[in-house]
Structure formats: C-alpha cells, structure tokens
Amino acid sequence: MSTLRYALLAALHAGPLTGYEIVQRMRRPIGYYWTAQQSQIYPELARMTADGLIDHDVAAGPGPHDRKIHRLTAAGRAELAQWLVQPPQRRPPKDELVLKTYALAAADREAMRALYRAEAQKHRRRLDDYLAQQAQAEAQGHDDPANPKFGAYATLRMGVAAERTMLDWCEWLVLRLER
Amino acid sequence: MSTLRYALLAALHAGPLTGYEIVQRMRRPIGYYWTAQQSQIYPELARMTADGLIDHDVAAGPGPHDRKIHRLTAAGRAELAQWLVQPPQRRPPKDELVLKTYALAAADREAMRALYRAEAQKHRRRLDDYLAQQAQAEAQGHDDPANPKFGAYATLRMGVAAERTMLDWCEWLVLRLER
C-alpha cells in the first residue's frame, strides 16, 4: 500500500469528508507534512472504495458529478491503526535551498546573501502564521492529548519548530556571508 | 530543467567526479537534503552530456564499462550559477512520522508513545554523528565562508539543526503522551 493511501485514511480518521475537503486539508493541517494533488486523490479514493477501505454516501453536487461523502470502513480503520504504530520508512528530505547552499561557492556571494535574506523573511511570515494558529489551538484545549484534535495540534507544533529552525539557519547564513 | 539536473551540476561544482562518486555523495554530504538513485543519475548524466552541460574523460573501468570522469563545461557552470541565485521553488516537506501523528488518536496511545521513543533514539544517534562531522569540519576551517567547502559545512549545519528539532519534538510527544 502506498503512503498516499495511508494519508487518505489518516485524513478520514476523525470523520467523513468529500474528496474536495481532503484536497483542501492537504494544503494546511495535514499539508504541513504531506501533500497530494487532486489528480492523485480522486482516483485513489475510487481505488480505496473498490478495495473496501472506505465507502461513501452520495448527494447531489453543484457540478456535473455527484458529491461523495467518504468514510472509513472497519477494514480501513483497522488498516490505519496497524500502519500508525509501525516505524516510519525514512524518506530523505528534499530542499532546494539547502541543495543550492551546497554549491554556494559557484555563485555571487552578495546575490546568495540576498537570497537567504528573502528566504528568512518568508519563513518569518510563515512562522508568525503558524504561531497564531498554535495559540488559537491551545486556547481551544487542543494541546491536551485526550482532545481528538491533539494530533493536528502536534503536527502544527512541528511546523512551528521547523520554520524556526529554517529561519535561524537563514539568518546565520546572512550574518556569515557578510564581507 | 529538472531539479535533478541542478543537483548534478551542484555535485560537480567543486571538481570532476564519476557517476559512481556522485551516487556516493548523494548519500551523505548532498544527501542530507537531496537524493537520487543511480538509475536516475546515470541516464541524466548522459542527457546532460548530450546537451553540453558536462563532458568527461574516459578511463578503463573495473567492470564491463569504461569509467567516465565528468566535469562541468562553461555552459554547465553558467547554468548552475544562474539557478543558484533564483528563489527556490517550495516543495512541501513529506514526513511519514508527522503524517502518522495527525491521526494519532486512531491508534493505541502506549504503542504510539513507544514509536516516538524509538524515533527519538534514531534522531539522537544521527545528531551525534552529524555533530562529530561538524566538529571535524570546523577543525579544518570549513566554517569560513571563504573556504571552498563552506557550502557543504552549511548544509551539515542544517542537518544538525533539523535532527535536533525532530529529537526535541519526539521527546515532547513522549512526555505529553504519558498517562
């Protein structure tokens, strides 16, 4: 089973969603650490339905197709629970900025410094955004492990930590590249 | 041009290498933040040669094929320099452990706690390894921006920071999931 499948099972773990809603969630709460295009999601949902991991209610949709509200079956829930406790397979992170850094010596130093300054700003903005979301989640008690939204809160915390790490690293480079 | 192409140009920026040596480097110094299989690397090197970005000397190899020592051409070096200073395209990070965390509520709590404890240990080990490499690099003066190996040192520093972030996060979860 592909990781995409598990990502979709994970998306549905807290309640039924339409394919469209999953696409939206792949941008923010799950999307901090997983993404998929709708062109991947819709066919995969169909295959998972065929395999009995999910099923759906049908409702009249706005466009030419029916709205499908997907929900985990017992088999899907079992498959998810079993996968969750398995050690994750390490897929090495890919980051273009760090890759560029490796060959930094082959570019103009001042231009690279400007690049890190610009990236730092992007990370600062994203950090502020995540921090605001985190404060809101805490105000709603999501930081309690007994709360069903604790999982989403924990991934958000990872987002905050990762942004802070990137920001610090970019700022370190800006300082270090000073002539 | 695909990012793989730029990764290969970056790999060659400091001097000529064989395809095999690039495969090795994709595990450690570059590999902290970029990876590719040899089945991607060899055909891409051939295409890049056809496009005039790299060329190579030929030497007798151990196996049935000749050894090819690849080197950037002027065109390749120009292409690399131009790409380096361009803002990186954000490809969202994918991490199975964080994805699992999102659906944490669907699994047994003690089993999840054990998972984070095991992951914390992996990160602690990797952190120690990177830290040792970092100390060695500093002893050799790679932390000076004027040193040609400064780029590799900076990526290693990112590796250290990222491992520390993941370790802290895992330990936070172990504590938080205490009953």
Place this chain on the structure above:
DNA sequence: CCCTGCTATGTCACTTCTGAAATAAACTAT
C-alpha cells in the same frame, strides 16, 4: 447582466522516482 471565484469531481499526458537486475574487474578476508 456579466465576470470572477468557489464548490465539486473526473481525466490525460507527461515527468520523476523507485527497486531490481545484469555485467565484470579488482580487492579483502578466510
């Protein structure tokens, strides 16, 4: 009334990436 944007699903061509196998010389350890 028209245009834009949002909801909602589905499809296609294409690129990228993974995993495995084939080949064979040279070196290392038993």
Place this chain on the structure above:
DNA sequence: ATAGTTTATTTCAGAAGTGACATAGCAGGG
C-alpha cells in the same frame, strides 16, 4: 582457492506525482 565486497556503468518495468483541462451549478460584486 574461494567467497564476498567494492568499484563502476547500464537498463527496465512500474509506481508516484505534476500540471492542465473539462464540466457545471451557485453566490456575490460591479
């Protein structure tokens, strides 16, 4: 001797992922 590992390149089938397009109802602003 011989067994196993490392060096080194090439190729292939298949899986995963990207980007763009098609369809169409409904809401809101100008």
